[in-house]
Amino acid sequence: MSQAAEPAIAVDQLVKVYKTTRAVDGISFALEPGSITGLLGGNGAGKTTTIAMIMGLVTPTAGTVKVLGAEMPRLRYHVLHKMNFESPYVDMPHRLTVRQNLKVFGRLYAVEDLDGRIAALAREFDLSEFLDRPTGKLSAGQKTRVALAKALINSPRVLLLDEPTASLDPDTADWVRAHLERFRKERGATVLLASHNMAEVERLCERVIIMKRGRIEDDDTPRRLLIRYGRETLEEVFLDVARGRGEAREAAQ
Amino acid sequence: MSAFSTGAVTLAPHRVAAMVLRYLYLLRSSWTRLLELIYWPAVQLLVWGFLQFYIAQNSGFFARASGVFIAAVLMWDVLFRGQLGFSISFLEEMWSRNLTNLMISPLRPIEFVCALMIMSLIRLAIGMVPVTFLAIAFFGFNVYGLGLALAAFFVNLILTSWAVGIVVSGVLLRNGMGAESLAWTLMFVLMPLACVYYPVSVLPDWLQVVAWALPPTYVFEGMRALIMEHVVRVDLMVEAFVLNALYFSAGVVAFLQLLKSARRVGSLLQTGE
Structure with a gap:
């Protein structure tokens, strides 16, 4: 395989067993550089564990994960500076101001011209008004914008997002999606997005991986999934998969 | 940005400094x-200092051992507050x-530990230096008089x-x-035994x-020997240092093993919840 064609993320026969629970059960996929992929699945489908293994936070029981060619978690320090992550379930220190938090993370990622980068992110994410306010005193929407600014502070080549618009009002959620779309186009970053929001996945993703009970149930473009399941929306496809109607249809065919 | 590397261990001062900055912002x-x-x-200090004053008035032995309780309080606080x-x-x-x-950042465990050690020193300095001056002002005990x-x-x-702080952090992870x-x-388990x-x-x-x-x-025995008998027990300090080198190394190994185990069982995903 040539250097240019190497997947940004390569997951091969990945398994994670917690005591007696198989959270991830032999999944494989490869994400092309610059692609944006949705990871769909109900609660307990294995999405978060999969993302955690890609980030090197969790050691696989079997199989391999490679990010930008580096095996995770063994070689994680070769690539962590080129990756980042955002999730509403992970906070930043509440007592620190937005600027202080961005400074700390910028230094951890060795961002050059950090003040300039923070100023650019403040403009892009409309943070200027509360840059010197404690992060804990912001609204949910403002916190999400700060978390995204943190996730983009190192201009990552691989961006992992875990339900980035959860608990946001429709207007803010739409604003976040537009920014993610723009970031991916401008920077050519590879984005893997775990979400419960089907409209979000339909709008942003060119590929959808649907997980159920730790396994990949389907993996295709949103358009081809809609055709295959004979549905109008991804939400209907998701429900078919979640309730086993997809398997029943395949068996009938 | 530069980093020191000795094969398996890489230490980037800018990442250690970033973490220290984070804690200073918080303080x-x-x-x-x-x-x-x-x-x-x-x-x-005030409780033990006044207690020593009282006992010293009624006991020739404690009058001779002036300052031993106060020094013990200060030393114990270095041990306890350092870990805290x-x-x-x-x-x-x-x-x-x-x-x-x-x-998920490039921060390495050893850099995190270094930042925590630096913060332990900073917090200790903020807490203890004023108290040592309090000891001089209230009880006439100058801990700096102990010299080297x-x-x-x-x-x-x-x-x-x-060493204790590193192991505790590993267990928390x-x-x-x-x-x-x-x-x-x-x-506090160490208090009666030490x-x-x-x-x-x-x-x-x-x-x-x-x-x-x-x-x-060894430190508390050495301190009593110095204050009560005016003898510097270098042998005790060397023995303590050898033991410390052993325990500190064991603490770092335990921390890395606990971190490895945390990655295996997935507890890094659940921390804080």
Whole structure:
């Protein structure tokens, strides 16, 4: 395989067993550089564990994960500076101001011209008004914008997002999606997005991986999934998969 | 940005500095946190100091041993607050649910530990330096008068406090907030065994063996020898240092193993919840 064609993320026969629970059960996929992929699945489908293994936070029981060619978690320090992550379930220190938090993370990622980068992110994410306010005193929407600014502070080549618009009002959620779309186009970053929001996945993703009970149930473009399941929306496809109607249809065919 | 590398271990000063900056921002943001650093050591000093005053008036032995309790209080606080300063900085990450952000950043465990050690020193300095001046003002006891021996006492006590702090942090990573109480209580197990306020000879024979396995015991014995007999026990300090090197290395290995185990069982995903 040539250097240019190497997947940004390569997951091969990945398994994670917690005591007696198989959270991830032999999944494989490869994400092309610059692609944006949705990871769909109900609660307990294995999405978060999969993302955690890609980030090197969790050691696989079997199989391999490679990010930008580096095996995770063994070689994680070769690539962590080129990756980042955002999730509403992970906070930043509440007592620190937005600027202080961005400074700390910028230094951890060795961002050059950090003040300039923070100023650019403040403009892009409309943070200027509360840059010197404690992060804990912001609204949910403002916190999400700060978390995204943190996730983009190192201009990552691989961006992992875990339900980035959860608990946001429709207007803010739409604003976040537009920014993610723009970031991916401008920077050519590879984005893997775990979400419960089907409209979000339909709008942003060119590929959808649907997980159920730790396994990949389907993996295709949103358009081809809609055709295959004979549905109008991804939400209907998701429900078919979640309730086993997809398997029943395949068996009938 | 530069990084020091010795094969398996890479240390980037800019990442250590970033973490120290993060904790300094936090300290600066809260005057109650700053006050808390001084409050307990000051209360402890005053209680024990006045007690020593009272006993000294009624006992020739304690009159001769002037300052021994106060020195013991100050030394104990170096040990206890050193570990607490290390562990609280670590706990701040768990309380604020920020640990995942750090674990997916390029920050390496050894850099994190270095930042926590630096913060332990800074917090100790903020808390203890004013209290040492309080000891001079109230009881006429100048701990700096112990000279070079004080440096040996300090180095040995702070190394023990870091060794304990590192292990506690590893247990917190592996077991989550359920193990938080360890950070506040573990050091008190050492208190009776390390013979902070009395000589090792008062312990039963079998317990003396345990006491001599602990580096702080050597420091407190050395401190009493210096204050009461005016003898500098270099041998005790060297033995304490050897034990500390052993325990500190074991603490780092335990931390790395607990971190590895945390990655295996997935507890890095649940911390703070």
